[in-house]
Amino acid sequence: MRNMNSTDTSSRGEQTRHALIDAALKVFGQAGFDAASTRSISKAANVNQALIGYHFGGKRGLYLAVFGHILSQITEHMAPVIVTVSDRVEGFSEDVEMRRQEALEVLIVAFNGLIEMFGRADSAAWVRLIVREQQDPTDAFEILYEGMMGRMMNMMTMLVSLASDLPEDSEACRVRTHMLVGQVLLFHIARGTTSRHLSWSGLSPDNINTLKEQFRLSVEAQFAPGAAFQ
Amino acid sequence: MRNMNSTDTSSRGEQTRHALIDAALKVFGQAGFDAASTRSISKAANVNQALIGYHFGGKRGLYLAVFGHILSQITEHMAPVIVTVSDRVEGFSEDVEMRRQEALEVLIVAFNGLIEMFGRADSAAWVRLIVREQQDPTDAFEILYEGMMGRMMNMMTMLVSLASDLPEDSEACRVRTHMLVGQVLLFHIARGTTSRHLSWSGLSPDNINTLKEQFRLSVEAQFAPGAAFQ
DNA sequence: GTCTATAGTCGGATAGAC
DNA sequence: GTCTATCCGACTATAGAC
Numbered sequence: 309m310r311n312m313n314s315t316d317t318s319s320r321g322e323q324t325r326h327a328l329i330d331a332a333l334k335v336f337g338q339a340g341f342d343a344a345s346t347r348s349i350s351k352a353a354n355v356n357q358a359l360i361g362y363h364f365g366g367k368r369g370l371y372l373a374v375f376g377h378i379l380s381q382i383t384e385h386m387a388p389v390i391v392t393v394s395d396r397v398e399g400f401s402e403d404v405e406m407r408r409q410e411a412l413e414v415l416i417v418a419f420n421g422l423i424e425m426f427g428r429a430d431s432a433a434w435v436r437l438i439v440r441e442q443q444d445p446t447d448a449f450e451i452l453y454e455g456m457m458g459r460m461m462n463m464m465t466m467l468v469s470l471a472s473d474l475p476e477d478s479e480a481c482r483v484r485t486h487m488l489v490g491q492v493l494l495f496h497i498a499r500g501t502t503s504r505h506l507s508w509s510g511l512s513p514d515n516i517n518t519l520k521e522q523f524r525l526s527v528e529a530q531f532a533p534g535a536a537f538q
Numbered sequence: 539m540r541n542m543n544s545t546d547t548s549s550r551g552e553q554t555r556h557a558l559i560d561a562a563l564k565v566f567g568q569a570g571f572d573a574a575s576t577r578s579i580s581k582a583a584n585v586n587q588a589l590i591g592y593h594f595g596g597k598r599g600l601y602l603a604v605f606g607h608i609l610s611q612i613t614e615h616m617a618p619v620i621v622t623v624s625d626r627v628e629g630f631s632e633d634v635e636m637r638r639q640e641a642l643e644v645l646i647v648a649f650n651g652l653i654e655m656f657g658r659a660d661s662a663a664w665v666r667l668i669v670r671e672q673q674d675p676t677d678a679f680e681i682l683y684e685g686m687m688g689r690m691m692n693m694m695t696m697l698v699s700l701a702s703d704l705p706e707d708s709e710a711c712r713v714r715t716h717m718l719v720g721q722v723l724l725f726h727i728a729r730g731t732t733s734r735h736l737s738w739s740g741l742s743p744d745n746i747n748t749l750k751e752q753f754r755l756s757v758e759a760q761f762a763p764g765a766a767f768q
Numbered sequence: 769g770t771c772t773a774t775a776g777t778c779g780g781a782t783a784g785a786c
Numbered sequence: 787g788t789c790t791a792t793c794c795g796a797c798t799a800t801a802g803a804c
Contacts, residue, residue, distance in 0.1 A: 321787060338674075342573035345779060356789055361781060363787090436673050443666050444568070445730035453734055461735045482736050483752045487721040490728075494720025497727055500675035504683055505691045506712050522713045526760055535759035551769060575797060586771055591799060593769090 325363050325373075327353040332374050337433030340440055341371055375441075375448040378434045379455040382425065386460065389421035393463060400470070405533070411470035412531050418467060419492060419527070420520050422460075426496045427516040435496045461485065471531050492523060555593050555603075557583040562604050567663035570670055571601055605671075605678040608664045609685045612655065616690065619651035623693060630700070635763070641700035642761050648697060649722060649757070650750050652690075656726045657746040665726045691715065701761050722753060 331353035335344045346367050350357040364370040396414050400407045426435060441449040465485045469476035474484065495502050495511065502508055508515050529535065561583035565574045576597050580587040594600040626644050630637045655661060671679040695715045699706035704714065725732050725741065732738055738745050759765065 319787095324787080340570055340572060340670075342570060346781090347779070356787095357780090358782075358790085359788065367780065439669060439673065439727070440570075442728045442730040443669065449730050453730070457731060458734065461731065465735075479736070479748060480752060483748060484756065486724060486732065486735060487752065487756060489731075490720040490722070490724025491717040492720070493728075494716060494723060497669070498672045498720075498723075500672040500679050500683070501687060501691065502716065504688065505695075505716060506709070518709060518713060522710060522717065526714065526717060529762065529765035530756055530759045532759065532762070532765060534764060535762060549769095554769080576799090577797075586769095587798090588772085588800075589770065597798070 321363070324353075324355050324359055327355050328360060328363065328370060329373055329377050331355075332370050333377065333433050333437075336371060336374060337436040341367075346370075372448055372451065374437070375451045378437065379452055381430075381434070382452070382456050385425045385428075386421060386456065389418055390459075390463065393418050393467070397466075397470070408471050408531070408533070411467055412527070415464070415467040415471050415531075416524055416527060418464060419488065419523060422489075423492055423516060423520055423523065426493070427511055427513070427519075431496075432510075439497050461489075464489065488527065491526060492519070495519060551593070554583075554585050554589055557585050558590060558593065558600060559603055559607050561585075562600050563607065563663050563667070566601060566604060567666040571597075576600075602678055602681065604667065605681045608667065609682055611660075611664070612682070612686050615655045615658075616651060616686065619648055620689075620693065623648050623697070627696075627700070638701050638761070638763070641697050642757070645694070645697040645701050645761075646754055646757060648694060649718065649753060652719075653722055653746060653750055653753065656723070657741055657743070657749075661726075662740075669727050691719075694719065718757065721756060722749070725749060 328349065332344075332349050335349045335352055338344070339348075346360050347357055349370070350360060360367065360370055364373055393414055396410070396417075400410050425431060438449075438452065441452075445453075465482055466476055468474065468485045468488070469481050472481070472484075474481035495515075503510075511519075558579065562574075562579050565579045565582055568574070569578075576587055576590050579600070580590060590597065590600055594603055623644055626640070626647075630640050656665060668679075668682065671682070675683075695712055696706055698704065698715045698718070699711050702711070702714075704711035725745075733740075741749075
């Protein structure tokens with residue numbers, strides 16, 4: 309029954325690694341790096357505490373491995389969105405007004421991808437970890453930013469530029485892109501205020517749809533041909 | 539030289555309390571509740587470690603006292619804004635279109651107050667603490683929400699309602715208000731991404747002005763009479 | 769109200785048997 | 787690769803002198 313092939317991803321060691329990363333994601337997300345103890349993580353993973361040292365070199369190594377895992381999950385989810393965007397950008401019209409309209413549509417598609425990703429049930433733990441890292445970024449944040457987030461921000465900036473009159477490399481364009489991201493992400497970041505002000509507990513599929521709908525309305529107004537989007 | 543009056547706010551004990559709260563604000567903000575040690579706080583405050591127990595009952599008590607301090611600072615800063623808003627709302631025109639325009643102006647004033655408050659140099663430490671509490675709120679967050687943030691969110695919601703066709707108690711109105719807050723706050727919350735994507739280190743007065751300017755443009759577009767703000 | 773000293777706890781790491 | 791046992795440092799809280 310046991311598979312001796314060392315490349316088998318279900319070998320005993322691999323199972324242990326997976327169990328630890330999975331448990332660490334939850335425990336680190338819940339408690340933060342310092343408050344999370346290796347004892348509680350190993351207990352949640354049903355694995356011996358000493359194995360954290362063996363497999364990851366220590367608590368910090370496990371933490372970084374968790375971010376590697378988050379990166380692969382985000383990449384997996386956003387890859388199709390990025391492909392769609394790339395494809396459609398290539399086919400954009402030569403006509404300025406038409407291109408703006410096309411870019412706006414693609415922009416909404418891209419942000420919907422973002423909203424859906426963070427609407428996934430298992431993303432709540434990621435968000436906590438990412439938000440904590442944002443406060444003062446360490447190597448763990450580098451993994452995410454270099455691996456995916458930077459690319460995504462640049463893609464969004466390009467779409468904002470194409471959907472407006474702002475040059476892609478202008479500060480205004482980047483600021484406005486950041487603001488759009490803020491419109492979406494605050495619901496995930498500021499759980500405390502969200503749940504009280506909106507009486508939303510967590511983010512149900514209904515809540516996600518409301519978010520997408522209201523975001524679309526907001527963006528369409530901001531990028532309307534007549535809008536003072538200079 | 540020494541003042542024996544027990545109501546004197548500069549008595550030795552008061553000085554100690556202040557020094558501890560001040561140091562705790564910085565250290566808790568930097569490291570988070572668990573990673574911050576009472577030793578490092580008392581050292582930063584130039585005060586004996588045992589005095590945390592004496593004055594605040596323990597580490598947790600000091601943490602709550604810090605939030606009380608943040609609340610008083612926020613209240614102090616936002617009080618004049620709230621007064622201005624209240625005054626101007628009372629004088630709003632009967633005419634629907636005019637009132638929308640007036641409400642939009644006041645809305646921008648209110649948000650500028652928010653932007654300025656979080657632009658203050660000393661607010662960086664608050665933001666860290668507030669963001670951490672948002673993840674899973676405790677008594678400390680209650681202090682802020684009950685004391686100020688809930689009131690502010692309701693005020694913003696009222697202004698959004700008056701500046702649009704959305705009923706004040708509708709979900710859409712609250713969601714859109716939340717999105718506006720997100721547009722502003724992400725710059726403070728997501729330092730890691732902000733600094734990389736915008737090449738902003740911290741938030742200089744120039745950055746704050748850019749923020750206010752771009753926010754105004756965004757809001758004017760969203761609330762333009764022709765906009766699909768249903 | 770302040771200080772020193774310490775009790776009591778817990779956490780991360782690791783040696784060494786299997 | 788896994789497990790037990792343990793070391794050792796760091797932490798909070800507090801007793802008790804001043």
